[in-house]
Amino acid sequence: MVNTKNPAKKTVKKKTGLLGIMVADAKVQKAVLARYARYNTTKMRLFSFTPSDIDWERKKITGLHRIDRNWKKGLFPFPDIIYNRCYEVNEDLIDRLEAVMGKNKCFNHINHLNKYEMYGHLSQSLDAFLPETIPYDKKTAADFLTAHKLLYLKPCLGNKGQGVYRVEMKESGQIHIGEHHIQSLFIAQDLSQFLEKMDEYLGSTPYIIQQGVNVRTLVDRVFDIRVLVQKNRAGLWSVTSAVSRVSYSGCFNTSLFEHMYATQDFLQYLYTPEKAQALMLSIHDVSLKAAECIETYGSLHLGELSVDLALDCDDRPWIIEVNGKPQKNLYKHFESYGTAYKLPLEYAHFLRNRPS
Incomplete structure (x- = not known):
């Protein structure tokens, strides 16, 4: 049993692999870990920690984990894999972690993405889908x-x-x-x-x-398409979900949305089933290529991102921007919600077992 008064007295041993989820604030440690633990289909043990929890001298990390249905602090070795959920992490910190753990053992190491840099990466292969x-x-x-x-x-x-x-x-x-x-x-x-x-x-x-793109609207309301792209248990990019956010009347910012729908259903409301299906295939294809471009040309190690698209009046998809830390609460009322939390853990399991 871990001593909560002095967690440094006992070190939690690795058994089936250890995954550390790094968060920015201790206040969210429990909530974040609880969500991912609920959908953990791997045999990896999970704990959450903040950058300030790292003891560099002893190469140990004080982290929160769940044991015997209780939330407790324990002292962990550096994990096999780190899944970064900090939004503005220092790159030097990641370099220092990987100097101990090994290269590419921390994914989504950079997730606060510079829009102009992303435009440069995307334009290598997707210029036809990008506003200038x-x-x-x-x-x-x-x-x-x-x-x-x-x-x-x-x-x-x-x-x-x-x-x-x-x-x-x-x-x-x-x-x-x-x-x-x-x-x-x-x-x-x-x-x-x-x-x-x-x-x-x-x-x-x-x-x-x-x-500016002359976008298609729904009864004079702007809508976008947010595609969640994640790596799967085989380490390959796949589309987890696509949702459409419909703005409030008079708003152009879809972050302030009034309604949200599964994009497949939403497009079938606007188009024939055949046309909707063709658009979905195009949207998936563009989103997957966007993830590949950003990772390849940006020299980033990513496990997930979301791609925001809009349709113009000729039904052409345009990439409006990409997000390196997807808002998963968007999918709470959709079937893909659990998968959004499960896949990063499966990708971590893939990384742990991949031959060096």
Whole structure:
């Protein structure tokens, strides 16, 4: 039995493989571990820990685990595999961990993805499915807006649609700027006033400018398609789930959604069954290629990511962005919910048993 008052007194021994789930905050350790443990079909033993729980001198980690139906702290050796669930982890930390554990023993080591870097990786093979994207500066912003009329400005390291601006140049020359909502936050009378206002909004935060796509809507409401792509027990990319989020009326930000549906059902509402099936195949294909591109060209070791797509008025899928730390609570009311938690553990099991 592990002594909870002084967990350092006893070390938990590896038996069938040890998987450490690294989280950013001790407050979420129990909730995160409980979710994954519920769907653990491997024989690996799980524990959760934070970066501050690592004892580098003794090469031990103080972690939370479940034993005899109780949650307890124990002292663990460095695990066989680490599944990173921290959003902004220091790359030096991962390098230090893998120096002890071995290369590629920590997956999703980088999951707060830079949007412009991802655009560069994706454009290697999927340029036809990408809105044109450039780094923000005053000169390029003015030229880009004049050329495309509709733009989205996004922080390079944004999260959940925060700080995203929609910019549209009207035929009158007025420039309408919106945040979350299509309704204008500010109307600039010319390019000079537009750039001055964007300086105020963006400050020194690095931004990208993304060409606006004339997307298909549902009764004037914007919708997107979020595809969860994960590696399976064979170490291969597979599609776990695809859901469609329908925004509130007047919103362009689907992170603020009013309704969510399984994309297969949603597309059958909009199209014939044959057309819906063809679109699903295309969406799956683009999403899988996106995961492969990012991992290959970005030199990243990933086990999962989500791909956000939109359909234009010609039913062509466009990759809007990718997310390195998928929000799995989105799938709570869908059949894929359990699989979303099960597959990272199966992939970890694959990594542990893969020949070096």
